[in-house]
Amino acid sequence: MPFRTRYTGLINKYRDRLPVHDDTRLISLGEGNTPLIRLNNIPGLIGKDVDIYVKYEGLNPTGSFKDRGMTLAVTKAVEEGSRAIICASTGNTSASAAAYAARAGITAFVLIPDGKIALGKLAQAMMHGAVVIQIKGNFDAGMQLVKEVAEHAPVTIVNSINPFRLQGQKTAAFEIMDELESAPDYHCLPVGNAGNITAHWMGYCEYREHGIVNNAPVMVGYQANGSAPFLRGKMVDNPETVATAIRIGHPQSWEKAWKVKDESGGWFDECSDDEILAAQKMLAQNEGVFCEPASATSLAGALRDIKSGKIPQGSKIVCTLTGHGLKDPDTAIKQCSGSMITVDAELEAVKHAILDNMSE
Numbered sequence: 085m086p087f088r089t090r091y092t093g094l095i096n097k098y099r100d101r102l103p104v105h106d107d108t109r110l111i112s113l114g115e116g117n118t119p120l121i122r123l124n125n126i127p128g129l130i131g132k133d134v135d136i137y138v139k140y141e142g143l144n145p146t147g148s149f150k151d152r153g154m155t156l157a158v159t160k161a162v163e164e165g166s167r168a169i170i171c172a173s174t175g176n177t178s179a180s181a182a183a184y185a186a187r188a189g190i191t192a193f194v195l196i197p198d199g200k201i202a203l204g205k206l207a208q209a210m211m212h213g214a215v216v217i218q219i220k221g222n223f224d225a226g227m228q229l230v231k232e233v234a235e236h237a238p239v240t241i242v243n244s245i246n247p248f249r250l251q252g253q254k255t256a257a258f259e260i261m262d263e264l265e266s267a268p269d270y271h272c273l274p275v276g277n278a279g280n281i282t283a284h285w286m287g288y289c290e291y292r293e294h295g296i297v298n299n300a301p302v303m304v305g306y307q308a309n310g311s312a313p314f315l316r317g318k319m320v321d322n323p324e325t326v327a328t329a330i331r332i333g334h335p336q337s338w339e340k341a342w343k344v345k346d347e348s349g350g351w352f353d354e355c356s357d358d359e360i361l362a363a364q365k366m367l368a369q370n371e372g373v374f375c376e377p378a379s380a381t382s383l384a385g386a387l388r389d390i391k392s393g394k395i396p397q398g399s400k401i402v403c404t405l406t407g408h409g410l411k412d413p414d415t416a417i418k419q420c421s422g423s424m425i426t427v428d429a430e431l432e433a434v435k436h437a438i439l440d441n442m443s444e
């Protein structure tokens with residue numbers, strides 16, 4: 085056999101663990117199978133002996149982990165005869181819904197908070213032909229409206245309250261265990277609606293129950309401190325953070341995520357916007373991995389807990405990087421202002437620019 089079998093997406097790969105039939109028409113863009121990258125430089129920079137891996141979900145077809153759930157949610161919607169899907173979104177769900185609806189030949193309606201979604205995500209939703217409805221309100225208001233309108237219109241909700249979303253997303257945990265041949269000691273994620281942390285825990289428990297692995301990680305969820313209902317212990321009405329993807333005050337998987345914390349022996353913590361952006365830049369500049377701000381929350385929190393010893397030396401840690409850095413070019417460029425050099429188009433000037441900036 086000279087050639088490897090072609091990868092055709094996560095439903096095909098894990099079909100025996102997902103609710104599909106042999107004749108189900110799969111709506112897929114080849115999602116999943118994302119790299120698990122071991123950090124080579126950052127552990128040394130913080131002076132700790134830990135094994136940190138990042139699961140780079142930004143390399144999914146639309147640039148975020150949402151594609152894992154969307155492939156299954158749209159596959160099932162089509163199977164059930166639905167002609168339209170709808171979601172509220174801080175950006176990535178709308179980009180993913182728009183792409184998979186285009187693939188399926190159905191309509192996507194997406195409700196987004198006016199002016200508060202990153203540029204790349206807006207471009208995706210528009211380019212894939214979704215009906216983009218900006219609301220003068222935040223994600224939580226949009227989510228409430230979606231639930232209400234779905235009772236009056238023939239549309240399938242593809243937010244993570246759709247149970248097929250979490251079923252699809254649990255495959256990220258399968259991939260990690262397939263690769264590491266066990267579960268890690270800690271799994272750190274950014275938390276917004278808390279669907280993804282719930283889905284990962286489902287995946288870890290499923291492999292353990294079936295005896296494929298005999299351990300499970302401690303699950304750790306990090307929020308932005310201006311949008312941290314799990315830290316406040318109650319819903320937050322006016323969430324704010326630079327990490328617009330997780331600007332969510334009323335998480336839809338509230339009860340489920342508290343269960344994940346208790347069952348796994350984990351915890352929630354919060355990071356400031358400055359910590360989030362510092363971690364994003366640290367990862368980009370020391371490992372060559374560019375994630376969006378919300379994604380860096382997992383690394384920001386993990387690094388703090390590793391430094392303090394709460395996550396002990398010798399641990400194997402996976403941080404999920406939920407979305408690609410190119411989703412939010414504005415925030416990236418703003419952070420790096422001053423790092424561009426403008427010179428005359430002339431040899432001496434360019435030579436000086438190089439010699440003055442050689443690292444030791």
Ligand code: AN7
Pocket residue numbers: 148172173174175176177178244274275276277278279280281329330376378379406407
């Ligand atoms: C990059 O797109 O909720 O805790 O509407 O885009 O499962 O909600 C996005 C969420 C983390 C949080 N990182 O995941 C949406 C949306 C990124 C995200 C989260 C989101 P959950």
